[in-house]
Amino acid sequence: MPHVTARPEVRIAVAYLIVASVWIIWSDRILQSVMPGNSTFIQSFKGLNFVITTAILLFFTLRRAYRGWRRAEQEQVELLSEVSEAFRHLSTRVESLREADRTRISRELHDQLGQGLTGLKLDLRWIENRIEVREDRRLNPVTDRLVEAQDQVDSLIASVQRISTDLRPDALDNLGLPDALKEEGERFLLRTGVICNVRVDEASADIPAEVTTAAFRIFQEALTNITRHAEATRVDVGCGIQSDQLELVISDDGKGIDPAMIQDTKSLGLLGMRERAGLLGGELTIAPGENGGTVVEARLPLIRKES
Structure with a gap:
C-alpha cells in the first residue's frame, strides 16, 4: 500500500493544536502555583495567553505560506520569461525563413519567368519581321495577332516585375x-x-x-x-x-x-x-x-x- 503523506494544512493544524495546548496548560499551571487566589487575573491571563499564542502561530504559518507562494510566483515568472524568449526566437526564425522564401521566389520570377517571357517576346517579334518582309496582305491578320500577343507578353512581363518587386525589391x-x-x-x-x-x-x-x-x-x-x-x-x-x-x-x-x-x-x-x-x-x-x-x-x- 503506498505511503500517504498528510496535506500541509492538516500538519499545520495538528502542530498548532499540540503546541497551543501544551503551552496554555503549562503556563496555567505555573500561574496557579504562583498566584493561587487571584482567579480574575488568572482568567484574564488565560485569554491574553491564548491570543498571544494564536498570533505567534498564525505569524509563522502565514510566513511559511507566503514564502511558498512567492517561490511559486517567481518560478512562474521565470517560466513565462523562458517561454516568451523561446517564442521570440521562434518568431525570428520563422520571419527569416519567410523573408528567404520571398527572396528566392522573387529571383526565380525575375530570372526564369521574366527572362522566358522576354525570350518569347523576341521570338514573336522575329516572326512578325519575317512576315512583313513577304508583303502578303493575306498575312495581315496574322501580323495583327502577333502584335496583340506581344502586347500581352509586355503586360505579363510588367506583372512579373511588379510581383517580384512586391516580394523583395x-x-x-x-x-x-x-x-x-x-x-x-x-x-x-x-x-x-x-x-x-x-x-x-x-x-x-x-x-x-x-x-x-x-x-x-x-x-x-x-x-x-x-x-x-x-x-x-x-x-x-x-x-x-x-x-x-x-x-x-x-x-x-x-x-x-x-x-x-x-x-x-x-x-x-x-x-x-x-x-x-x-x-x-x-x-x-x-x-x-x-x-x-x-x-x-x-x-x-x-x-x-x-x-
Missing part, C-alpha cells in the same frame, strides 16, 4: 535601405497619386540586413494602411540613425486614426508592424499627428540586446 539587396525606401515611395505615388516625400540619412545604408528588412516591411505596411484608410494627399517619411537606433517616421495628412484602433488586436497590419519591431528588441508607436493625420514611428536597435 532588388534595391533592398543591391543598393540598400535608402534607395529601397525612395523606390517604394515612387511606386506608391504611381499607384495612388499621393505624394510621398522620402528623406533618408545616407548613413542608414550601412545597417544590419535584418534591421533593413524590418524597416522596409514596416514602411510597406504603413503605406498600405494609408492607402486603405487615411484618405491622405501627402506622406512624409524620415529615416536616420540616432543613438545606435534606426528611427523611421512616417506621417500623413489624412483623416487620422481612431484611438481605439491603435490597440485593436484584430488589426493584423498594426500587429505585424509591432511584431517586426519587437523581434529586434525595438518598439513602434502609432499616434495622431499634431496637425491631423497619423504618425508611425519605429525605433530599431542596430545591435541586438541579449536577454
Whole structure:
C-alpha cells in the first residue's frame, strides 16, 4: 500500500493544536502555583495567553505560506520569461525563413519567368519581321495577332516585375535601405497619386540586413494602411540613425486614426508592424499627428540586446 503523506494544512493544524495546548496548560499551571487566589487575573491571563499564542502561530504559518507562494510566483515568472524568449526566437526564425522564401521566389520570377517571357517576346517579334518582309496582305491578320500577343507578353512581363518587386525589391539587396525606401515611395505615388516625400540619412545604408528588412516591411505596411484608410494627399517619411537606433517616421495628412484602433488586436497590419519591431528588441508607436493625420514611428536597435 503506498505511503500517504498528510496535506500541509492538516500538519499545520495538528502542530498548532499540540503546541497551543501544551503551552496554555503549562503556563496555567505555573500561574496557579504562583498566584493561587487571584482567579480574575488568572482568567484574564488565560485569554491574553491564548491570543498571544494564536498570533505567534498564525505569524509563522502565514510566513511559511507566503514564502511558498512567492517561490511559486517567481518560478512562474521565470517560466513565462523562458517561454516568451523561446517564442521570440521562434518568431525570428520563422520571419527569416519567410523573408528567404520571398527572396528566392522573387529571383526565380525575375530570372526564369521574366527572362522566358522576354525570350518569347523576341521570338514573336522575329516572326512578325519575317512576315512583313513577304508583303502578303493575306498575312495581315496574322501580323495583327502577333502584335496583340506581344502586347500581352509586355503586360505579363510588367506583372512579373511588379510581383517580384512586391516580394523583395532588388534595391533592398543591391543598393540598400535608402534607395529601397525612395523606390517604394515612387511606386506608391504611381499607384495612388499621393505624394510621398522620402528623406533618408545616407548613413542608414550601412545597417544590419535584418534591421533593413524590418524597416522596409514596416514602411510597406504603413503605406498600405494609408492607402486603405487615411484618405491622405501627402506622406512624409524620415529615416536616420540616432543613438545606435534606426528611427523611421512616417506621417500623413489624412483623416487620422481612431484611438481605439491603435490597440485593436484584430488589426493584423498594426500587429505585424509591432511584431517586426519587437523581434529586434525595438518598439513602434502609432499616434495622431499634431496637425491631423497619423504618425508611425519605429525605433530599431542596430545591435541586438541579449536577454
